[in-house]
Amino acid sequence: MSQPHKPLVADGHEAREGGPDRKVVDVAVGVLIQPNGHFLLTSRPEGKVYAGYWEFPGGKLEAGETVEQALARELHEELGITTGQIQRWREELVDYPHALVRLHFCKVLDWSGELQMREAQSFAWQQIPVKVSPVLPGTIPVLQWLAADIGWTGALY
Numbered sequence: 001m002s003q004p005h006k007p008l009v010a011d012g013h014e015a016r017e018g019g020p021d022r023k024v025v026d027v028a029v030g031v032l033i034q035p036n037g038h039f040l041l042t043s044r045p046e047g048k049v050y051a052g053y054w055e056f057p058g059g060k061l062e063a064g065e066t067v068e069q070a071l072a073r074e075l076h077e078e079l080g081i082t083t084g085q086i087q088r089w090r091e092e093l094v095d096y097p098h099a100l101v102r103l104h105f106c107k108v109l110d111w112s113g114e115l116q117m118r119e120a121q122s123f124a125w126q127q128i129p130v131k132v133s134p135v136l137p138g139t140i141p142v143l144q145w146l147a148a149d150i151g152w153t154g155a156l157y
């Protein structure tokens, strides 16, 4: 099967050919956007790969879950919020040394509940250019899309 486009290669390593042992891991990711356009970034907790890097909240799909179900579960588990409508937005394949991941980015404009950092992560409401660092390689395309939405052509972070 051909890929829709070449994966983004993180960390400058050579992209590996997708052998039978290199499975794609599907990840549901939420871009929570406030009415003023600010979006939520969270830092990856200690103990996970890329600990301390900033990303959009989300996580891997469990067996039998849709992207929307996985994202609603992850946002509740990680942030304690209940999501309203989840809008599928874009997909990105990222080739990390640790895994080949397909990120299913969704826009979330509607949620209820106060944010709770249930995994002791940090959070920051951001706008372009992003002030927190470092950002996870897989989040950079999203910053490009968000910048394009507002006609921003300057630095992203």
Ligand SMILES: Nc1nc2c([nH]c(=O)n2[C@H]2C[C@H](O)[C@@H](COP(=O)(O)OP(=O)(O)OP(=O)(O)O)O2)c(=O)[nH]1
Pocket: 027, 028, 029, 048, 049, 055, 056, 057, 058, 059, 060, 061, 094, 096, 099, 101, 103, 136, 137, 138, 139
């Ligand atoms: N949540 C999230 N993950 C991202 C983003 N960008 C990006 O490349 N990733 C990658 C990092 C990881 O390889 C993968 C997400 O896996 P994870 O370890 O956070 O998932 P999880 O919460 O289900 O983890 P676990 O329970 O298995 O520890 O997707 C992003 O913006 N948000």
